[in-house]
Amino acid sequence: MREDVLKIYDKVVEANPNFIRKGKTMPYTSANGYMFSLLNKDGEFGIRLSKEDTLEFDNAYGAKPLKSHGAIMREYVLIPKSLLTDEETLGKYLQKGHEYVMSLPPK
Known part of the structure; x- marks a missing residue:
């Protein structure tokens, strides 16, 4: 299962030239000194969102x-x-x- 999600994660990250996949065992993306997505060891994909975007996501998909x-x-x-x-x-x-x-303020 994790390998299937990893393929999807990599494909979505590669589709945007602003994103660079980092991490060998725990893939993630970061910018401005902050991570904004990751794939954990259980194969779960998470995205860091603002409060407003989290509410939008919750309404659409259940955050x-x-x-x-x-x-x-x-x-x-x-x-x-x-x-x-x-x-x-x-x-x-x-x-x-x-x-x-x-x-956010740069780290």
């Missing part, structure tokens, strides 16, 4: 928190399995995650 290493990842939404096949929507939310971290 569940992402856990990694047993801890809840603050500001991240867990991408539901039903959305993994919709690369266009995933790309849209990944872009929103990128825009959100770019709006």
